[in-house]
Amino acid sequence: MEVIRLNYPEDYKRNHLEPSSLAVGFFDGVHKGHQQVIQEAIDYASENDLESAVMTFDPHPLAVLKNEPLSNFLLTSLEEKVAIFEKMGIRYLFVVTFNKDLAKLSPQEFVDKFFIDLSIQHVSAGFDYSFGHKGAGKIHDMDQYARGKLTYTVVDKVTFESEKVSSTRIRELLNQGQPEQVKELLGRAYTLTGHVVKGYQRGREIGYPTANLEVDESRAIPKVGIYAVTAVVQGKNYDGMASIGYNPTFEEKHDKPLIEVHLFNFDCDIYNESIQVSFWSYIREELAFNGVDELTQELKKDERKAKKALKNHQ
Numbered sequence: 199m200e201v202i203r204l205n206y207p208e209d210y211k212r213n214h215l216e217p218s219s220l221a222v223g224f225f226d227g228v229h230k231g232h233q234q235v236i237q238e239a240i241d242y243a244s245e246n247d248l249e250s251a252v253m254t255f256d257p258h259p260l261a262v263l264k265n266e267p268l269s270n271f272l273l274t275s276l277e278e279k280v281a282i283f284e285k286m287g288i289r290y291l292f293v294v295t296f297n298k299d300l301a302k303l304s305p306q307e308f309v310d311k312f313f314i315d316l317s318i319q320h321v322s323a324g325f326d327y328s329f330g331h332k333g334a335g336k337i338h339d340m341d342q343y344a345r346g347k348l349t350y351t352v353v354d355k356v357t358f359e360s361e362k363v364s365s366t367r368i369r370e371l372l373n374q375g376q377p378e379q380v381k382e383l384l385g386r387a388y389t390l391t392g393h394v395v396k397g398y399q400r401g402r403e404i405g406y407p408t409a410n411l412e413v414d415e416s417r418a419i420p421k422v423g424i425y426a427v428t429a430v431v432q433g434k435n436y437d438g439m440a441s442i443g444y445n446p447t448f449e450e451k452h453d454k455p456l457i458e459v460h461l462f463n464f465d466c467d468i469y470n471e472s473i474q475v476s477f478w479s480y481i482r483e484e485l486a487f488n489g490v491d492e493l494t495q496e497l498k499k500d501e502r503k504a505k506k507a508l509k510n511h512q
Contacts, residue, residue: 199284204418205295206303206311210427215494218251218290219243219320220313223327225254227273228282229384231324231356231363236286238351239322243289248319251290252283258416259296268416273365273384273392292316300388305335313474321350358382371500375480387428387476387511390457394468397458406497408441408458409468411475422455426436426479429461436461437487439473439504461485462505479507 221239225232236252243250256276261268274282276293283291294312295299308330313321321340329335335343338496340350356363361382371379372388380388380428392413415418420442427440438461444452459475483504487493 199280199291201280201293201296206297206300213458215290216316217317217319217498218249219322220251220292220316220318222253222323222329223324224258225252225279226258226365227368227384228279228370229273230358230364231353233286233385234303234356235322235324235353236283236288238322238353240287242322242351246320249289249293250287251318252288253292254279254295255294255296257296260303261416261450262296262298263297263301270415270417270419271369272414272416273368273388273418275417278389280319280400288384302331305330305374306343308335309340311345319348319508321348322353322446323350325333325354353421363464369418372418372420375423375483377420377425377477377480380389381478388420389401389462389476390476391417391472391474394471394473396469397456400432406460406494407465408460409473411457411473413457413461419455420477421480423483424481424500424504425477426481426507427459427507428476428478429459431461431464431466432471434436436464437508438462438464440477441484449493464499478511479504481507 205468219239219242220238223232223235225236228236228288239252240250242248254276258272280291292312319339323337325337327337329337337350344350355389361367368380368383368388371383377388390411390413392411394409395412397408397410422443423441425440425442427438429436429438430432438459440457440459442455444455457475459473481500487496
């Protein structure tokens, strides 16, 4: 997959691009609805001897339009999206820098610059996709902007249990501590990637050492509580459990929840390394205990529940 960065109003070379079928959207989470839009572009490319392409944007338009960084919001980082698109077999990935200049483009200017000038022959988008200044351009009206130079497909909403699959719904489910439902909408477990930083090291003292995960401020964090998780560390997979919370037993003050991951059958120093944690099952809410002994007993119960839950997911 060739990743092509586009930064309007800078010009860019496009001579080498083969005619393509493009899926366009921000695609936060790359959930099952997004996957259908992308698959539509892939299928059209295959049937019409075109290359497959995806266009996404970075940063999120809301961060630019509101002029403030996002917090506890994004379901996927750009790096995670790139990995998913590559796995789907995409030939070209256009990453368009979303800035205020781009936001001012009229729908016609956007289509000319980012579709027609890039040798796009076909565009696939969700039924609610809009483009151009203040979202004035609607995918249903593409004929008037395409002027016969490209075709398009509008992909209807994808539903699960009679409700639309959407990034908003997934965020709500994360806030409710329902990772199993999130998995149904994503087609995979919800994942956070972050760096391991030094913590208080109390877990090591009670037989449950944890990796303290530092993640980007913009990422959506699941509900406070204890979870059954898996983690990829140094290219290997491990089962474990994670705590998202404020350590009430030790009366510490934290501005935001800590993410602490205990991996089963693991004893390596991974400070400053990046690990990827997938959330499979919610075990219990965060509790305050009367001392370390009570906490340790509960952690043993959590471990048994986590192992049982993970066995069901394998």
